[in-house]
Amino acid sequence: MATRQTRTLARTMMAPAVIVLLIWMAVPLGMTIWFSFQNYSLINPMMTGFAGWGNYEYVIGDPSFTQALLNTLLLVGGVLLITVIGGTFLALLLDQPVWGQGILRILVISPFFVMPPVAALIWKNGFMHPGYGMLGHLYEALGLEPVDWFAQYPLFSVIVIVAWQWLPFATLILLTALQSLSEEQREAAEMDGANAVNRFRYIILPHMARAITIVILIQTIFLLGIFAEIRVTTGGGPGYASTNIAFLVFRTGILSNDIGAGSAGGVVAVIIANIVAIFLMRAVGKNLDA
Amino acid sequence: MARNVSVQTKTGFTILAWAVALLLFSPILWTIVTAFKTEAEAIAAPPTFLPLTFTLDNFFDVQDRSDYIKHAWNSILVSVGSTLLGLVIAIPAAWSMAFAPTKRTKDILMWMLSTKMMPAVGVLIPIYLIFRDLRLLDTVHGLTIIMTLINLPIIIWMLYTYFKEIPVDILEAARMDGAELWNEIVHVLVPMAIPGIASTLLLNVILAWNEAFWTITLTSGRAGTLTAFISSFSSPQGLFLAKLSAASLLAIAPILLLGWFSQKQLVRGLTFGAVK
Amino acid sequence: MGSITLEHVNKSFGEVEIIPDISLEIKDGEFVVFVGPSGCGKSTLLRLIAGLEDTSSGHIKLDGEDVTGAPPARRGLAMVFQSYALYPHMSVRDNIAFPLKMAKTPQAIIDQKVDYAARTLNLGSYLDRRPRALSGGQRQRVAIGRAIVREPKAFLFDEPLSNLDAALRVNMRLEITELHQQLKTTMIYVTHDQVEAMTMADRIVVLNAGNVEQFGSPLELYKKPANRFVAGFIGSPKMNFVDGPEAEKHKAHAIGVRPEHFTLSTTAGAGQWAGTVNVAEQLGSDTFLHVEVEGLGLMTVRTDGDQTFSHGDKVYLTPDANRIYRFDAAGLAL
Ligand SMILES: Nc1ncnc2c1ncn2[C@@H]1O[C@H](COP(=O)(O)OP(=O)(O)OP(=O)(O)O)[C@@H](O)[C@H]1O
Ligand SMILES: [Mg+2]
Numbered sequence: 001m002a003t004r005q006t007r008t009l010a011r012t013m014m015a016p017a018v019i020v021l022l023i024w025m026a027v028p029l030g031m032t033i034w035f036s037f038q039n040y041s042l043i044n045p046m047m048t049g050f051a052g053w054g055n056y057e058y059v060i061g062d063p064s065f066t067q068a069l070l071n072t073l074l075l076v077g078g079v080l081l082i083t084v085i086g087g088t089f090l091a092l093l094l095d096q097p098v099w100g101q102g103i104l105r106i107l108v109i110s111p112f113f114v115m116p117p118v119a120a121l122i123w124k125n126g127f128m129h130p131g132y133g134m135l136g137h138l139y140e141a142l143g144l145e146p147v148d149w150f151a152q153y154p155l156f157s158v159i160v161i162v163a164w165q166w167l168p169f170a171t172l173i174l175l176t177a178l179q180s181l182s183e184e185q186r187e188a189a190e191m192d193g194a195n196a197v198n199r200f201r202y203i204i205l206p207h208m209a210r211a212i213t214i215v216i217l218i219q220t221i222f223l224l225g226i227f228a229e230i231r232v233t234t235g236g237g238p239g240y241a242s243t244n245i246a247f248l249v250f251r252t253g254i255l256s257n258d259i260g261a262g263s264a265g266g267v268v269a270v271i272i273a274n275i276v277a278i279f280l281m282r283a284v285g286k287n288l289d290a
Numbered sequence: 291m292a293r294n295v296s297v298q299t300k301t302g303f304t305i306l307a308w309a310v311a312l313l314l315f316s317p318i319l320w321t322i323v324t325a326f327k328t329e330a331e332a333i334a335a336p337p338t339f340l341p342l343t344f345t346l347d348n349f350f351d352v353q354d355r356s357d358y359i360k361h362a363w364n365s366i367l368v369s370v371g372s373t374l375l376g377l378v379i380a381i382p383a384a385w386s387m388a389f390a391p392t393k394r395t396k397d398i399l400m401w402m403l404s405t406k407m408m409p410a411v412g413v414l415i416p417i418y419l420i421f422r423d424l425r426l427l428d429t430v431h432g433l434t435i436i437m438t439l440i441n442l443p444i445i446i447w448m449l450y451t452y453f454k455e456i457p458v459d460i461l462e463a464a465r466m467d468g469a470e471l472w473n474e475i476v477h478v479l480v481p482m483a484i485p486g487i488a489s490t491l492l493l494n495v496i497l498a499w500n501e502a503f504w505t506i507t508l509t510s511g512r513a514g515t516l517t518a519f520i521s522s523f524s525s526p527q528g529l530f531l532a533k534l535s536a537a538s539l540l541a542i543a544p545i546l547l548l549g550w551f552s553q554k555q556l557v558r559g560l561t562f563g564a565v566k
Numbered sequence: 567m568g569s570i571t572l573e574h575v576n577k578s579f580g581e582v583e584i585i586p587d588i589s590l591e592i593k594d595g596e597f598v599v600f601v602g603p604s605g606c607g608k609s610t611l612l613r614l615i616a617g618l619e620d621t622s623s624g625h626i627k628l629d630g631e632d633v634t635g636a637p638p639a640r641r642g643l644a645m646v647f648q649s650y651a652l653y654p655h656m657s658v659r660d661n662i663a664f665p666l667k668m669a670k671t672p673q674a675i676i677d678q679k680v681d682y683a684a685r686t687l688n689l690g691s692y693l694d695r696r697p698r699a700l701s702g703g704q705r706q707r708v709a710i711g712r713a714i715v716r717e718p719k720a721f722l723f724d725e726p727l728s729n730l731d732a733a734l735r736v737n738m739r740l741e742i743t744e745l746h747q748q749l750k751t752t753m754i755y756v757t758h759d760q761v762e763a764m765t766m767a768d769r770i771v772v773l774n775a776g777n778v779e780q781f782g783s784p785l786e787l788y789k790k791p792a793n794r795f796v797a798g799f800i801g802s803p804k805m806n807f808v809d810g811p812e813a814e815k816h817k818a819h820a821i822g823v824r825p826e827h828f829t830l831s832t833t834a835g836a837g838q839w840a841g842t843v844n845v846a847e848q849l850g851s852d853t854f855l856h857v858e859v860e861g862l863g864l865m866t867v868r869t870d871g872d873q874t875f876s877h878g879d880k881v882y883l884t885p886d887a888n889r890i891y892r893f894d895a896a897g898l899a900l
Pocket of ligand 1: 579584602606609
């Protein structure tokens, strides 16, 4: 298909999308990079001029950065671990013949549709609050001392909330992948005398490997940017105990009005995301040919 | 799915599956029941399950205190507006890529995907400053533009995968029948792709509705959406658990319903067609 | 009016040259069939004429007017696709009316023309159905209906019958031929079925690897094939070819004998070539014998259906001396 005329038209029709995204990607990113080399503070207008690597040294040199980087890794890694393992288990379970499959799916998928601040607030007040949260009641009923989750285990608490939100996503995608494994393939394996464990090991798991990769990559993209859950629960604290890179940039740039340093943090965040992105693009790109 | 299993096995799996599902659903269930309790009952120990005194007061209080309706309206404007605007830009682009692909089409698609991967914090500061200077901070249209831009790659990708499934013959037949491009798209492509376009619309409304970075950082009072609305409940102010639940329920209910209808599309949309 | 002229048309997809250089002249009202093996470029050539692809070089003229760069919508041609390509979201009526709507025809005239097409094609009772509720044959009729309402300069068919079962194919073949007699509009019809080609065409274009091997009436191609390729392609079962000393006896590099041009005998010695029956395909009306001829290889022979043969029977063949085709080393007919 496609004559020269169609191709010209096609280029014209694609132009708005391409131009808009190009601007969206290039202009602010260019500005961030520019700012990151400037002395620029909204509080202190006297601070101007070229900063060289100063902002980077300031941001990366600060202990808060190391902590935020570590927190980011723990947050992403922890959530991935919970959602991938939990999601695989749940997908296998939901794929079994059970009564009420439709309703089950709805129950399981629901947390994904809860907006992040709501999810965070429900968990913070309804469950993790030491006084009247459900977990507090549960601990008391068991004769234990209620835990003040956000004070004692701030990062872990955030991980729990985020994992709760993303578990449905992992489950749904893995379930979809599982269901595309044809019945014949499974029956053939059964005929070949494979037991349940071997069927999982040699048939189901390899089939799901790609879906798992995709879950990991896509979640990583979103998890690197976790923000609202931290903002409404711990505010990044106590200290920097639950501050990730995204939140650190927000704290430095917007809350402390240090544009230069905030931008340097932003550039670092972009670099980290790009490393993940390269892998994701490979995985998705391969699929484009199929 | 016609696997033969014994009733015992099925019962076992059913119990297990329901137990896990209810556990996962419990925070939402808790929100629903607490929203109808009085504040005193909400924090009572030991807790009650169903409200002893059923009340709707919380909902009215929330409306009085934080103007739910205004925020909900902003959420609707931003999520639906940005999705429609996105579709207008994306449909022609997806048509081009699905039906007149060139050697570069794949690269362009991948590049579009890559813009989605740019972390918001990487561009937060310039956007914040630009918005401040253009007086777009805390405006619905400013937020709509941002939301369109962040979701545009997903919209294009979803449409692209749906368009790819339409046989090109039919569009060529339209061309032979004397249809110019506009008619080909309006009378043939769009009606045929309606299910796909509807799914795209649905998923993107959901994503925009739940977006909680830009909505919080770029708005305060006037243009605040429901994410901003709910965030205003984050500072503890005495006894407020029931009101918080009511507010939460109000914020999530519309999208929860939409979400239930769009599970399948969600998979395709969020995996960029890699898992169908 | 609908004469179509191709002048040195060349088409390449990237590096790959699909059609090196074709010039053709199709007269107004002619029924021309493009035949050739799969992948030889039939569809590509048709799409070039339709304007769905553009030529790499050369010109296409409609009624003498150069339309090389014109988009399909402006060429005034109608096309019937192998997949029917009906609009699934429209009723049969709207499908047929679509080209008229695109031409901004007044509704009254649309109704009139759709009714006429529906009557011509026996679609009356299906007009309000969706295409998905129709059988393959009915869908094909709708596609034809959609093509005829706009009164095109010419019809282009790309293997329109290949998705139908054998019986229906024969019926539709007749219907399309009748339609042509009735409308007298130029038709170009692509097929790889040489029976369709022989029965429907005024003239046949035999294509091979993007080249025109021969352009002529069906009987011309049958009786005077220009070369070995056409001789082998036209006629069913295929012509038998013999080369080597036997061909040299006829002062040719190779000779060809059609299966129907043998005299067959079972009497020992009563024939030029002796052979053994390998397989006998008995169709009732005819019998096709696959005969292993000593020294010459396997040959197909057609006889009437009255005699029965079985594996291993000895037969003696005499090719009809006036109907031996002779070819030179390049495969051209002598
Ligand atoms: N868009 C394209 N890009 C690259 N090559 C193409 C394209 N379309 C067709 N071809 C190639 O051109 C050649 C001719 O294709 P065409 O479809 O014209 O064959 P055909 O004679 O119609 O065959 P068939 O009988 O199988 O339909 C084939 O080798 C095909 O692979
Ligand atoms: Mg073809």
